[in-house]
Amino acid sequence: MPLEIRSLSKTLGDFHLRDVNLTINDGEYFIILGPSGAGKTILLETIAGIHRPDNGRIFLDDTDITDTPARLRHIGMVYQDYMLFPHLTIEKNIGFGLKQQGVHPEEIKRLTGEIASLLEITHLLPRDPETLSGGEQQRVAIARALIIRPRVLLLDEPLSALDAITRRRMRNELSHLPSLTGVSIIHITHHAEDLVSLGTRSAVMDEGAIVQMGHPDEIFQNPQTPFVAAFTGMENLLPGIAGTSHEGKIIKVGNVRIHAISHHTGPVIFGIRSEDLIFSREPLRSSARNVLQAKVTKIRLMGSLAWVMVDCGFSLTGVLTVQSLFELGIDDGDMVYITFKASAVMVFPDEKWDKKELSLETRDDT
């Protein structure tokens, strides 16, 4: 396995890494998801050798590289703003790494041409960085990092500065890089969407610590903490009291009782995905245990989807297609029924969650 990180800790100004453990396999596309300020960039910079960790070790191909200077690590880095050297042409930018190794200029020219044609940027070679679009700059930054044949390529929010169409295309191209070049990739992002479409394995970071690790599907379907749930797009997260009654396991929220499947008791945070709420005009006859009467408080249309906020003693947000919305004739202030399964309710023990603010940035790029 090319990269192994053991108990890595680092404090840098206001940012902290706390006991980070990671292993990245050969040719793996590993995604680290987390909000801005979670310490993701510092983690990458520490892996690259820019910062010396306060604690912990880093291994590359089973060799301890914790004390190896960045220039000898062969770990490539691409920043969100690409950081192309503005005083050098694209060709010189890409060839920079080879020049440091003292490679003959003719050979640099040949290898630069080779990697440029691989990334389809040959036509850009004579140009200056400031004349390039965001997507073009990114390809150049990737070419510049790949030309030194790194074992690991670190991508810091590589898609955030791109428009939606370019982003989709680049996401697709990035996913092919490991099989194309054999490089392992660590890609950090605050877009949950990148997680689903790119990662083979992934981790979620919060406040400098890894809070969950696993396959993207696993992280989406089985978040371990309310934070992960919220960050992977769970709209409804609410505090309640879990307990057992004659009806089975329930969660009380004020006067409302919700059926759930959970072994927790006492104060909990429970979550329900918007897409798990079923809207109807009349009470539904179904196997779902939870049927609540609710008042529509707000409707927000986004493309073909409608986000409907309701009050059923507490606030919930559901999502349905605009077509369904019209067929049901749901409008602001209407009384409706919402139905969801007991198994759709995810329950987390309540830690300090209620004090925590979270910006839901996960849906802003679709």
Add this chain to the structure above:
Amino acid sequence: MKRKSRFLACSWFKGSLIILSAALILFFCLVFAGLVLWPEPRALIDALTSEEILFAIELSLVTSLISTLLCAVIALPVAYALSRYQFFSSRLMGLIISLPLSLPPLVAGIALLIFFGPSFFGELLRTIGIDIVYTTGAIIIAQFFVNVPYLIRVMRSAFDSVNPRYEYVARTLGASEPGVFLQVSLPMSKQALLAGLTITWSKAMGEFGAVLMLAGATKMKTETLPIALYLNISTGDLDMAIASATILLAISVGTLIIFEHWFGSRKMM
């Protein structure tokens, strides 16, 4: 008619500010033009080509170029260190290095005179055969001492504005620390360096107070252009004084144009 009505349409406030500005610009132009036009053209040309002024031009050029080069050699690494590294108290260091900037050059000059003259260090230098005071070397040292803080300031703010992530990327690509400095940080600050060097050189050409103190004002020996101006005005030789002044004025205009060309409206002072 149309123009008159437009002029009347502008407010008395705006109008008076514009008139004030125009008056000031006119005043400046008259003062400078008066200097150059005062002597008979024939007399000015004679003075400009006189042995004394030619000597002063040569001495000023040689000393200012050497001191500017010296400033660059010292200011670049120091400015980079102050910009990138935390050592001692960087703030205090910055203050000490900047002190000569706000100090009257006369004060800097007399301090240098004591240091290289009667002080222990001066004695020490003399015992190994180096006597700086009242020599050409003194001119260079005085110019260097007064100007190096300025260049450090300019270069420090230039290095500060280079995002360290450029240097990080260069390091991951295999660049050594000197390599990062020479191939990334310095070229990215090239504009500031050129502009800073131009101003440093122009200030060195015109440096008077510190040079007067440390190098003295000896005719045809330590007579730079400003010293020539001073010596000739003291003896009432107005044409010669104006000749030096004209050259200094031309240099100022020239450097200002170069500075504006490199920096546009961005201010570096």
